[in-house]
Amino acid sequence: MISEFQTHAEKLGYQSWTAIQKAVYEPLLAGQNVVGIAPTGSGKTVAFTLPLLSRIEPEDDTALIVVEPSAELAMQTEKTIQEWGRLINLTTQGIVGGANMKRQIERLKDHPNIIVGTTGRLMDLINLGKLKLTNVQTIVIDEADNLLSEDTLPAIRELVDKAPEATQLGFFSATENDILKNVNRWFVQDMQTFDVSAIDDTQGNVKHGQLQVSSHKKAQMLLRFLHMKDFKALVFFDQLNTLQKVSGFLIHRHVREAAKLTSEQSQTSRQNALRDFRKGKVRLLLTTDVAARGIDIPKLPAVINFDLPRDAKTYTHRVGRTGRMHEDGLVINMGDDHDLRRLKQMVRDHFDLQNIYFDGNQLSDTKPKMTEKLSAEDESGTSQPETPPATKSPTHKKADKPRGHQLKPRPHHKKNKHSKRKGMHHKRTEK
Known part of the structure; x- marks a missing residue:
């Protein structure tokens, strides 16, 4: 391993290399085609990054392409590769769908050493003639069990077919599917499989x-x-x-x-x-x-x-x-x-x-003696005191009517048949 990588690994606190990193380092460095199977989180990105970057010189045109199934994973992988690549003056560019294509095309004019991208956008730029594969040394298919599915396999094969025939291939995944198990049927390169799932010790409790x-x-x-x-x-x-x-x-x-x-x-x-x-x-x-x-x-x-x-x-x-x-x-x-x-x-x-x-x-781990019930009213996730049910009065079968402010009824007044001048006699005067 080159000294810059060794020093950086010690600075990051690496005490030992993981099983997948040990298994594929020499084969990838020697240009072999590799299938690497290891549990999620076992350091597969670093496993292919260090040996493959060691084969690239700063003056090389695009030499390594890493294909990821999603934009988030592509950006995550780009960050890791960029961190190690800077140590030996290598440049990295991310190419994912959803980002501005014109800016990506402009950056390609700087001839980055490594490209990390998603299948769709990579193929778009290749078909437009903006991404040249003439000098590509290696193509890595990460999360291979996902990318080598019935839906995406044709695009991956097309990408590989457009690269030089001698291009090195690397497939990395946590699990295998039928296509990955029989990968030699789909690609002309002779693949060597390294499955370290049984001996990997990176998983915690x-x-x-x-x-x-x-x-x-x-x-x-x-x-x-x-x-x-x-x-x-x-x-x-x-x-x-x-x-x-x-x-x-x-x-x-x-x-x-x-x-x-x-x-x-x-x-x-x-x-x-x-x-x-x-x-x-x-x-x-x-x-x-x-x-x-x-x-x-x-x-x-x-x-x-x-x-x-x-x-x-x-x-x-x-x-x-x-x-x-x-x-x-x-x-x-x-x-x-x-x-x-x-x-x-x-x-x-x-x-x-x-x-x-x-x-x-x-x-x-132990079932509580009193099983708590999560009521519909307890939407905050905290225990709420239950309201005791109302009890009926022992002396009354019907509940008392609520007492509110009651208006007194108006007294009934009979309409007075007499005029205001009650009891007075009016004489008619004749003219």
Whole structure:
């Protein structure tokens, strides 16, 4: 390893390299085509960054392209690569959809050494002739199980086909799908797989809890988590419309410590939500699997599955957001008895789910003696005293009528048949 990288690693507090970083360093440095499989949060970005940057010279034209499934992940990866690249005078540019294309084209004129981008925008600029692949040495497909799907595989293959035939390929992921398992069928390069899932030791102690709660009480339950000291969590939803409803529920109750991260938001809005979440200003970040794919939140205490995942692969990606780099983590799965039993059956080969309960404003492994009921009136998440029911009077079958200010009835006056000159006789005078 070059001295600049070694010094920077020590400055960052690296005590040892992770399993995936050790496994792929020499093969990537030697130009081999690699498939790297390692748990979420095990340092895969640094694993391919250090050896691949070591092969690039500052005077080289675009030599490395890293493809990410989302703009957020692309910007996150760009930041990491830029941090290491500066040490040896390499330049990095991000190219994502939603950003100003004209500015991206102008920056390409500076011939950056490394480009990190999303598939759609990369292909747009390639087809426009603005991004040249003539000198590309390596293409890395990050979150490969996501990008090598039926929907995106054709675009990835087209990108690789436009690069020189000798281009080195790297595929990195936390889990495998059928395409990734049989990657040699889809690409002419001979791939070598390094799966370190069984020996990786970067995961901390992560507790997987199941909290029994009915569907219509889940939104109220989120309010209770905000009463827990230093609690912060990514909250996962299957459906965007459910996320929007819950977000509206929280906004209506003036909850300022919650925000949403969705693919429908503007890039600026998503960046602000992630920034506030990382800083702790936002404690509940409502998101979907697509929007949160690969997002790295250092020392994230918890993940909440508001909607339970439909398959074990999705569960693995979600829970990998917490318990990274030897930190402890917590996963809270909310659902009714039937849903929780189905989830436990689905992930039992890899994760041990245990019942958890609310005891006051804290989570507990032990079921409280008096099970608290979260009433509809208790929308603030705190216990409210119940109003005792009204009792009937023992002497009266009917309840007394409310006593208000009663007006006295007007006395009835008979109409006087006589004129004002009562008893007086009027004589008619004749003229």
